[in-house]
Amino acid sequence: MDQMKNFTKGFFKDNPVFVMLLGMCPTLATTSSAINGLGMGIATTFVLTMANIVISLIKNLVPDKVRIPIFIVVVASFVTIVDLVMAGYAPALHAQLGIFIPLIVVNCIVLGRAEAFASRNNVFSSMIDGLGMGLGFAMALTLLGSVREMLGNYSLFGHKFIQTDGILVFILSPGAFIALGFLIALINKVTKKV
C-alpha cells in the first residue's frame, strides 16, 4: 500500500471528525478552546498509534468472537499509562488536559481504527494509519477549538484580541454543535460534495 496516501487520508479524505463523524463526544466536549483541542488531539494520537501497533501485532492470536473486549483492554491500558506518566512527570500539562485523558478510552475512533484497519494490516501500515488518523483528529479539534474560542471568548490560544466577553454560546455545548455543523457544511462545499 502507498504509505503516503495511507498517512494523508486521515487529514482530508477520511478525516475522523469532518468526514467520518466519529468520536463526536470528545470532539464536542473538549473544543472549548484551541489549546484544549490540540492537547486532546495529541494525546489521542499517541494512544491511537500505540494501540494500532499492538493490535496489529497480536491480531492473529485473537479469536474473532472476543476481539472487541481485547481491543478495549489494550486501549484502556495505554490510556491509564499515559494518564499516570503525565501526572508524574508533566504535571503542568496534566493540569491542563487531565480531565480529557480518560475520555480517550470511549473515543470510538481508537476502537474503529483497531477494528477497521489494525486488525487487517501489518504493523508498519497500522502505525502510519494511527499517526495519520490521530493527527487528522488533532487538526480538526484545533480548528473547531479555534473557531469556538475566537467567537466565544474573542481570543486565540489564550491571546485576547478584543477586550470584552465573547458570544458565550460558542463556549457552551450548543455552540459546539453549531460551529461543527457550519464547519462541516463549509468543508463539504469546498470539496464539492454538495
Added chain:
Amino acid sequence: MAKLESTFLNMFLTLLTVTAISSLGAGVVYNLTKEPIAEVARQKQQRAIEQVMPGFDEYRRFAVMPANGQDSLIFFEGTKDGEVIGVAVNTYTNLGYSGLIKLMVGFRPDGTIVNYEVLDHKETPGLGSKIAEGFKEQFSGKNPVDFKLTVTKDGGEVDAITAATISSRAVCDALSRAFVTYEEVKKQQNQ
C-alpha cells in the same frame, strides 16, 4: 499464520492473557509513578501555602472538624520570628458543578482573606475553571465579617463568573467554611 479459532478454551485463554498482561503493565507504571505523583501533590500544596500566606518562617499543621461538613479542614498556622502572621486552610466544597473542589485559602490573624489557590477541581474548562483565574482577585483584602461571602444573585457581594454561578457559589461555600471554622479555632485558642 492462521487466525485462532473461536473455541471456548481459546477465547478464555486469550482474554485471560491479555487482561493479565495489561493489568501487570498498568500496575508496574502505577508503582513507578506513585512517588513522583505524590511529590507533585506535595509541591503543589507547599506552593499554595506560600502563595496565600507570604513571608512565614515555619508552620504548625493541625486538623479541625468544621461544624458543617463531612471531612476535616487542615490548618497551617504560619509564624515569623515566633509571631503568628496568619493561617492557610485547606478547605473544600461539594457544591461544585462537577462535585468536589479543594482550595487553599489564607487568612490574616484578624480574618482578612489574603488570597486563595485552587488545589483540585473538575469544573467545565473555559467556564467554571475561571475560579482559578481572575475571579479570585475580588476576595483578597476582604474580611468576611463585613464582606458577605455569597454571590450577588443570592444577596451577597461576590461577582459571580458569567455562566458559572454554580462554581462561584461553590467557592463562596468553601471560603465561608474555612472562615467560620477559623473563627471557632481562634475562640478556643483565646480561652
